[in-house]
Amino acid sequence: MRQNVPVPLDRSSAGDPARTLELLWRVPAGTPRRGPRKRLDIDAVVAVAIGLADADGLDAVTMRRVAQRLGVVPMTLYTYVPGKAELLDLMLDTAYLRMSRTDTAGRPWRDRLTAVAEENRALFEAHPWAATISTGRPPLGPGMMAKYEHELSALDGLGLHDVEMDAALTFLLTFVQANARSAAEARQVRQDSAMDDEQWWAANAPVLDRVLDPGAYPTAARVGSAAGAAQRAAYSPEHAWEFGLRRVLDGLAALIDGRAGSVETGPGAR
Amino acid sequence: MRQNVPVPLDRSSAGDPARTLELLWRVPAGTPRRGPRKRLDIDAVVAVAIGLADADGLDAVTMRRVAQRLGVVPMTLYTYVPGKAELLDLMLDTAYLRMSRTDTAGRPWRDRLTAVAEENRALFEAHPWAATISTGRPPLGPGMMAKYEHELSALDGLGLHDVEMDAALTFLLTFVQANARSAAEARQVRQDSAMDDEQWWAANAPVLDRVLDPGAYPTAARVGSAAGAAQRAAYSPEHAWEFGLRRVLDGLAALIDGRAGSVETGPGAR
DNA sequence: CAGTACACCGTACTACGTACAGAGTAATTC
């Protein structure tokens, strides 16, 4: 069983950042290669790693398993990738590169930001592991750059300063990622404990009843049971998403709609 | 480098939620103890674990190290705690229990929610590891309950339904935690790579210049350099916090101030 | 006093990332 466990924020990029960048951008080797031909390439390694992560989560991505899938011994991977941290960078940038990017030019800013949010949500739905990789030092690869450019353009021309544009985007993306992490953690916990929420509550209820001073937590009891009932109606993740996104957009509206300067500024939706 | 918790394939009921709850609430043993006296107690174990985590991060909390600090052999800990996951639950609930809780009754809702946000921010500043523990299944201990009750009461009487109160609180706390996680990740990466942001950028810049098609990412280049300059002014984490919290509150204002029903409903601040 | 439940400990297993040294291969140099 595994209950609350540190969320695995892999990645450290202990190696040389310049080397990592060259890998991300697939900079070809300078001197002609001498020894035996390579039997694999980086893309194959990354593809297998992504496949494992998609299927069984980030924990399933071990150097040993990736190697096995490729028919080589674990240490062979180190001729393609300096270490696991860099492999995770490559996975993430690849996922970024393959995201769908809707062109919303000319549409009201709410539509544009909603599209950005939903593109990211779709990313995390297709690749839940992507939400759990630390982005403390983002992989500055082609995927990341394309993503950043695309998403910033949704905030351009709204009368925000450059620093505000970056802050607003960070704010939006942080919300989406936090939501995706919650979902990933819920999945993880369900899998690790081999117990769904219903069973977990059923196991807890009798002890809680015995231990909890009734009346000590009046608001919590009232709200918690209402929220619990709502969640049992398979309501919860979708609800948190919709509720949160509306708040995020309303929060940005107070900033954006207050600014003069753009024909694209529309009235707050709904 | 971070390690993963092995997932026990068999042994389904090894980690019993009821047992965890009893630990959290310090339910005393039923039958009189027979064998040798205990030389420790749970609180000592938890205190040492928290001390390690505060000082050197969650990675420093290993059963071996905790045991060593207590002058016992690692396996001895298992008489006090079923496993590491439960120890983390206990640490988290203890941190929750010790949080400061300001009484803001009667004050405008923005002040009250700001206080809640700042209490949580202070928690994560004192115990950065607390932000990185999965709350997929929250520890339903005395700390968690007190925290939930306190924070919900800040949202009571504003004309929100119970489900909305829960959603609004989750939204606020998710923001605070996401911020704290970013900070923790930044710290972690700085420590793991033994390289500060300045050095990292310096190492990346030459390769980026060589690899990046100038003009391919116009918005990103403009905004990125503006944001980068702002961050270099030691501006960034504080800025993200202030910017984000204002958006969060403005977003909630659109919900709360639209509701009739409470004298406490004040005009949007700032 | 015998029996027993329990605290504590030593050993060992599995899984991880990866350091290191060796073997074989193909391009370069003579």
Added chain:
DNA sequence: GAATTACTCTGTACGTAGTACGGTGTACTG
């Protein structure tokens, strides 16, 4: 053509983690 050299691939092994298992001695119950 032969020697050199750079490179790929491999086998072994180290250190760290959580914790299963079985043994030993203790202090209470009958």
